[in-house]
Amino acid sequence: MAKIPYRFYLTEEQMPKQWYNLRADMKEQPDPLLNPADLKPLKEEDLYPIFCKELAHQEMDSETAYYDIPDEILEMYKIYRPSPLIRAYNLEKELGTPAKIYYKFEGNNTSGSHKLNSAIAQAYYAKKQGLTSLTTETGAGQWGTALSEACSYFKLPLTVFMVKCSYEQKPFRKAIMQTFDANVIPSPSNTTEVGRKILESNPDTTGSLGCAISEAVEKAVTTEGCRYVLGSVLNQVLLHQSIIGLEAEKAMNILGEYPDVVIGCAGGGSNLGGLIAPFMRDKIKGEKDIRIVAVEPASCPSFTRGKYAYDFCDTGKVTPMAKMYTLGCSFMPSANHAGGLRYHGMSPILSKLYHDGYMEAVSYEQTKVFEAAKLFARVETILPAPESSHAIRCAIDEALKCKETGEEKTILFGLTGTGYFDMTAYNAFNEGTMSDYIPTDEDLQKGFDALPKVE
DSSP states (O other), X not given: OOOOOSXXXXXXXXXXXXXXXXXXXXXXXXXXXXXXXXXXBOOGGGGTTTSOHHHHHHHHOOSOXXXXXXXXXXXXXXXXXXXXXXXXXXXXXXXXXXXXXXXXXXOOSTTOBTTHHHHHHHHHHHHHHTXXXXXXXXXXXXXXXXXXXXXXXXXXXXXXXXXXXXXXXXXXXXXXXXXXXXXXXXXXXXXXXXXXXXXXXXXXXXXXXXXXXXXXXXXXXXXXXXXXXXXXXXXXXXXXXXXXXXXXXXXXXXXXXXXXXXEEEOSSSHHHHHHHHHHHHHHHTTSOOOEEEEEEETTSOHHHHOEEEXXXXXXXXXXXXXXXXXXXXXXXXXXXXXXXXXXXXXXXHHHHHHHTTSOEEEEEOHHHHHHXXXXXXXXXXXXXXXXXXXXXXXXXXXXXHHHHHOOOOEEEEEEOBBOTTOHHHHHHHHTTOOOOOOOOHHHHHHHHXXXXXXX
């Protein structure tokens, strides 16, 4: 048998022409979104003031298994897709493991991440509806960068509320968004009512994704012709990101491979949900017995230490309520947390799958994550994003277990993007000034105590 190449690309003709909606095959559906005013399940039309109509439809649809990808979106996808499936031969050799390690690399675009897959779709549907502007939030900056690219392509003005500590730590992320003509505002800000309230109660806050979401939603609903778009968590986003897993599945089939373990970093759930979609389908149907592992930061441990409960999706409590694993919408990640993966909650789809036992979850301190990132960069020559490096850390640990047991497992993980805008964090790690923060049970209890009371 011929050696599997280091990098394997599908042809343009082999690229998936549909997205996959995992909910259509789930045995039990996630609990519905609730209207915070009356705690009743939301209807599709209730989302129209926030999202454009087609995205609201995708958000609520649990029956349609496959959505055709519009030609206009496919044409922009072809600029940077299909993305490569890479065999990590050098990492395998370095670890001395019998395991086969593959990773799906999503960094081949200016945003340096997988986020562009959904940004293009959301900007397209907004433009098609005739909307005149969009708003969003961003934490580490990948989503803001990706949406800036997409909105520039479709000629839509964009306002980005960027978590304040990231705005200050990552000036070049701000610069690239501005290069694509986005208006970037540090959050919380004085430009919105909810931002002013947050600053009044906590003037020194470094911000959170929950804060930024609140501001972006307020901007959207108070501006004519404007809608809000989100880069993770939502069902529609996991739908668009399924192209990652569908490409990986097809490539592995061509190579005669199938993973024993699929690993993805988990913040809100976009990369993880997209990567695992077809493999989770096989597991749910009982066709394959594989392990699926979510990896999150110890400083923001939604899965591993959160509560499965209804919570607001934002700090200002202006969004619908979702049943998810959450640390409480008021949770503020430590400012020394270097990467993204800063959201207080987790995708309702992934939360349901985890709750029902289809997935595992682990968390790591950031110094352990950056140890893995540095090793990976040295042997595989790609500087990984801090977010991706959580998955790398777990993949290394799984491969080392195979070294101990002699098992020849096949491991697939998601390399969500590159770390070239995260050099402040890499510098802190290299100079030994990076520290770990793990919230205490008392810290987390404050958020749990404030969870809304929903029967």
